[in-house]
Amino acid sequence: MVDSRELFERHHVAVFRFFRRAASDPGEAEDLTQDVFLRVHRGTERFRARGRDAAWIFRIARNVLLNRRRDRARRPAPIPIASAPEPEGTPRDGARLDLARALAALSETDRDAFLLREIGGLGYDEIARAIGITPDAARNRIHRARLALRDSLGARKRSRP
Amino acid sequence: MNGPDLEILSALLDGESVDPEVLRDVLETPEGRAALVDFARVRRDVRADDALPGGAFYEAMSRAGLRAPAGGPRGLPIRRPAIAATLALGVGLGAVAGFLARPHGPAEDVPPVASRTIVFEPGVNWTAQDDGGGLEP
Numbered sequence: 001m002v003d004s005r006e007l008f009e010r011h012h013v014a015v016f017r018f019f020r021r022a023a024s025d026p027g028e029a030e031d032l033t034q035d036v037f038l039r040v041h042r043g044t045e046r047f048r049a050r051g052r053d054a055a056w057i058f059r060i061a062r063n064v065l066l067n068r069r070r071d072r073a074r075r076p077a078p079i080p081i082a083s084a085p086e087p088e089g090t091p092r093d094g095a096r097l098d099l100a101r102a103l104a105a106l107s108e109t110d111r112d113a114f115l116l117r118e119i120g121g122l123g124y125d126e127i128a129r130a131i132g133i134t135p136d137a138a139r140n141r142i143h144r145a146r147l148a149l150r151d152s153l154g155a156r157k158r159s160r161p
Numbered sequence: 162m163n164g165p166d167l168e169i170l171s172a173l174l175d176g177e178s179v180d181p182e183v184l185r186d187v188l189e190t191p192e193g194r195a196a197l198v199d200f201a202r203v204r205r206d207v208r209a210d211d212a213l214p215g216g217a218f219y220e221a222m223s224r225a226g227l228r229a230p231a232g233g234p235r236g237l238p239i240r241r242p243a244i245a246a247t248l249a250l251g252v253g254l255g256a257v258a259g260f261l262a263r264p265h266g267p268a269e270d271v272p273p274v275a276s277r278t279i280v281f282e283p284g285v286n287w288t289a290q291d292d293g294g295g296l297e298p
Binding site for chain 1: 167168171172174175176177196199200202203204206207208210212213214215217218221222225226227228
């Protein structure tokens with residue numbers, strides 16, 4: 001039997017940070033994180049005792065994210081982050097914005113696979129199960145995302161005065 | 162450099178087992194080394210986030226029963242010393258009460274006063290025996 005309070009204490013910060021990177025609006029991260037752990041707590045999602053609980057939690061997180069994207073798709077499209085006006089701020093803010101743009105430029109599946117690896121700490125097999133692809137496809141998508149981010153962030157750094 | 166060569170760097174970063182010979186070949190090239198550094202930089206940037214959910218989030222989670230409310234189990238460290246102090250006080254009071262209940266005074270240090278005198282007279286209420294003597298009233 002898994003204690004949902006323990007799972008919350010152990011994983012909620014990583015799930016929150018995953019959503020900050022993966023969701024189109026980082027302001028939704030708290031809301032999405034709540035949704036994940038309420039599902040766990042209310043038993044909406046049943047834990048299957050194979051594999052790590054982190055993989056299970058992040059699989060739920062990815063499902064919650066997909067639902068949110070579907071809801072958003074039905075509503076009027078927000079202004080994409082890449083075309084938003086450049087805000088003034090510190091260099092750190094600029095780097096954060098660069099990263100957000102680079103991540104937003106990835107396909108959703110590549111981005112999710114990459115973030116499940118980098119923030120969730122999931123392995124290829126776990127990512128494959130969470131996304132519904134093969135482990136080889138998970139590896140390829142993560143590598144593709146890494147190359148794209150490298151190019152994108154490198155280009156932005158070079159173009160920065 | 163072709164794709165699969167860089168893919169081995171990605172797999173290495175992801176904790177996968179890779180062919181050391183191929184890895185060596187890749188790292189012998191400046192492009193391979195630069196790619197590894199860039200991948201490490203991307204990882205650092207992506208993971209560089211120290212944000213935490215706000216207070217309203219934690220309050221909502223407490224209401225949902227996923228977290229102890231403020232002053233609940235988190236207050237235990239404050240309550241524990243109070244419990245310990247109460248126990249110590251109880252033990253202390255018990256010790257004092259026990260000490261006060263004990264009989265005190267000089268009577269403990271002097272022998273009891275005789276209330277009667279018994280006199281043994283040979284042939285009357287005392288006889289000697291062959292087995293080493295003894296009292297036979």
